[in-house]
Amino acid sequence: MSTSGRKPKRLVADRRYPKKPVAKPKPKSAPRRKKKVARKQRRGLLGWIAAFFGWIFRLVFKLTVSAAIVAALIIGGAVIYVQSTLPEFETLLDGRARGSVTLLDRDGDVFAMRGDQFGGIVTADSVSPHLKNAVIASEDKRFYRHFGVSPRGIASAIRINMREGRGPLQGHGGSTITQQTSKLLCLGVVYDPAEWEDEKAYIQDCRRTSLSRKAKEAIHSMAMEAKYGKEQILSIYLNRAYMGGGAYGAEAAARRYFSKSAATLNPAESAMIAGLLTAPTRLAPTSNLQRSQDRAATVLRLMNEQGYLSDDETKFYQDNPAILSNEAETQTGGYFADWVMQSGPDFFTQDTTEDVVIRTTLDQRIQAATEAAVRKVFEEKVREGSKAQVGVVVMSADGAVRGMVGGRRTNVSGVFNRATQAVRQTGSAFKPFVYATALELGYSPLDVVIDEPFCMNIPGSGKWCPENYTNRFEGRVTLTEALKHSLNVPAVKVSESVGRDLVLRVARDFGIVRELQDTPALALGASEATLLEMTGAYAGILNGGSSVTPYGLIELRLRGEQDPLMGSGGGIGERVIQQGAAQQLIWMMEQVVSDGTGRRAALPGRPAAGKTGTSQEARDAWFIGFTADYVTGVWMGYDDNTPLQGVTGGGLPADIWQEVMLRVHDGLPERPLPLLEPQKPAPVPQPAPAPKQQQAPKRGGAVAETVLQQLLRDILGGN
Structure with a gap:
């Protein structure tokens, strides 16, 4: 069958579904440039201002986020570096720059202490829990919740300083216990005699306050938090803090003021020791017991507010404040102790790096009698x-x-x-x-x-x-x-x-x-x-x-030695x-x-x-x-x-x-003086009258005297 030269149709199935109508193309929109121009023309002046501030906000936000990221990276790197330089925990517990001198009277009783007294190493777990709670309540109630630095504490301290008319860094510091410990460690800087004139200058430099110093302190504190943890930091603080009366550390303070171990302190005694941390010299109970007791009452109130003591316990210990032990109260002879310290060799007294015990001639009964008489x-x-x-x-x-x-x-x-x-x-x-x-x-x-x-x-x-x-x-x-x-x-x-x-x-x-x-x-x-x-x-x-x-x-002698x-x-x-x-x-x-x-x-x-x-x-x-x-x-x-x-x-x-x-001399028996009364010279016997031709010439009617008396009279102008 002829196809008359045309191609045969493809054999395909009929469409089962009708073909969707093709949508008419939308008219092309105006160019974007023209649309923006039109929008700007519609905004007017307010639109311009809003757009400008929106741009500024977006720029600042981007810069802030970028700066925060960079700062975080820098701080993190600094913390990691400082952490790598920190020594082992055990080496930081006894940080005294010099040793102690304990002075005993003639009977062997302690009457004075000099130098840096250190009673021995304690930990946060070995001291009385009341002392631990008192320190946290009075010094850093958010101790277990911050990372070494407390932004809230710093902001609060700055607000108080400004309200009281001081500079932002003058007065209250808002420092955490970790920061205080960092300062006690001098931010890890070790004393070098070649760099500082003396130890006093070194300590003053460690306590210097400035923005750069505060920044270093914050980094060092965060590094400590990463290295040691809370309990170890608190242990370092309890061993290194000065607590008045020459006592460094909780154990030395407990023995200095109460003649007992830091593990056996009651709430009143703990509050008194914790209260010393703000001003240890001025608040020391050996200097002013009443002032120290008043500060302890405040610490007890803080312990109550933070749930460490009940209302009844707080009232009881505020009504019955801590008092000095008999040994601490009777310590005397400050002038005498200073003289002994100056008269001994400097390397065992003024500049000792060892713990030294000196037995002296002091009689505490006589010392007390002398002071009372004056x-x-x-x-x-x-x-x-x-x-x-x-x-x-x-x-x-x-x-x-x-x-x-x-x-x-x-x-x-x-x-x-x-x-x-x-x-x-x-x-x-x-x-x-x-x-x-x-x-x-x-x-x-x-x-x-x-x-x-x-x-x-x-x-x-x-x-x-x-x-x-x-x-x-x-x-x-x-x-x-x-x-x-x-x-x-x-x-x-x-x-x-x-x-x-x-x-x-x-x-x-x-x-x-x-x-x-x-x-x-x-x-x-x-x-x-x-x-x-x-x-x-x-x-x-x-x-x-x-x-x-x-x-x-x-x-x-050295402490612990017999010879x-x-x-x-x-x-x-x-x-x-x-x-x-x-x-x-x-x-x-x-x-x-x-x-x-x-x-x-x-x-x-x-x-x-x-x-x-x-x-x-x-x-x-x-x-x-x-x-x-x-x-x-x-x-x-x-x-x-x-x-x-x-x-x-x-x-x-x-x-x-x-x-x-x-x-x-009260109670002493009377004893005679070792004196020798001189004997009056015996009168010179007069010779019997002699014949006139044999009598010696008279000597002006003067009474005869001993040769020594006559010599003295001649020398000193006698007749």
Whole structure:
């Protein structure tokens, strides 16, 4: 069949569904540029402004997110780096820069502590739970919820500082316990003597506050959180924090204030220790117990608010605050402790890196009696508003110091000590050394000297005429009477007659180590000395004429060791004058107290000897004396050398001396002084009348005398 040349149709199935109609194409929209132009034309000015701020917002948002990401990366990298440099936890628990010094009295009881006291390592789990809760409640209540830094705490601190008119970083810091611990670690910087002038400068640099310092502190704190964890950080803090009274760490503070372990502290004691962390020196209970108790009451309230204590427990412990233990309360002898620390070797006292124990000569009973006596006299006999100061030293005849007060503030430390540091004119308290020299050369206390107007020509100074305090002259007097009434002219005459060089030597040998003036005024105490030196020199007279070196240290050893590293550096030394001369001098000085210028120092029923002293223009007033048991020296004066008004050595210093010695000797049996009363020369027998041609010529009717007496009279101006 023919197809007539056309192609055959394809064989396909019929469409089962009808074909969808083809949609008509939409008309082309206007160009996008023209649409935007039209929209802008419709916006107007407000549209422009809205569009501009929208752009700014999008830009700032993008920059902030980018900056936050970059900052997070930088901080994260810094935290990771710092974390890698942190030492192991155990090495951070005892971070003291120096060791401690514990001072024991003559009976072996603790009376003072110096240096950095450390009672031993504790952990957050080993201390009392009350202490742990008190620290968290008062220092960082969100401690277990932050990552080392508390933004809320910082914001709150800045708001409080600004409201109180301070700078944002001045005052409240908003620091977490972790940040405080980081600061205690000095952000990981170790003390280097080559970089800092001294340790004090290093500590000040560690406590410096600035934005850069705060940033470093935050990074270091976060690194600590990543490295150690909460309990270990709290343990470091409880071991390193200073808690007043020289105590570093919770264990040292618990033993310092309550004589117990930190594991056994009750809520009141825990609150008191936790309260010290804000201002440990000012709030220390040994400085001001009431202030410390008030702060503890606030800590107890915070513990109650945070659920650590019930209402009843809080009220009970607020009504029954913690008090010092008997051992802590009776610690005394601040001046004495400072002196011992200064007199020992620096590498075992001031700069020790070890824990040292020093046994001393201090008698706490005598120390307390001395302090009480000083307070009583100043309260009852010194005019109100007076700035006069005082120094008192009590020692045994071998130079062992038993008590010391270096100022009107009796139980303090770290202040100027007038008993050991004040170098003052001795006045007539120096005269016993003049008469000691004369007695050593064979003079008798009963030898005669003439108290009369007397002048000397001093090369380079001209004419010098000493006068007595009373402006009167007594004529012929014995050496004893001259000392008893503190007459000046006889003292100068005796000094010049025996040889001023010998007087200088005797004074130096007895322990006056200062430069002594080699002038006639030496006999009147124109030279200077400390109270400790003068008291030690008088101890040499009491012990029979041998020099002594005042001392307070008996032995020094390391804590935990039994064998001492060093012993006493003082005691009785070489003989200065013969025992007989010393005993005669004691007899003369006993006359000073019983019937002379020192009568106000007399002790009822107990023999005593001593000497008053008043320097030029009454700038210094002294009384130094002794019984058979103890030697005590008292000095009064003004720190700026202002003359005393109406005060001489026989006045208030004698009153203080008497009050001290009455208390010191309370309960002690009476003992006689080791004195030697001189024998009056026997009258020379008159020969029987001889024939006129055999009688010797008369000597002006004068009574015959001993050769020594005649020699003395000739030298000193007698007829």
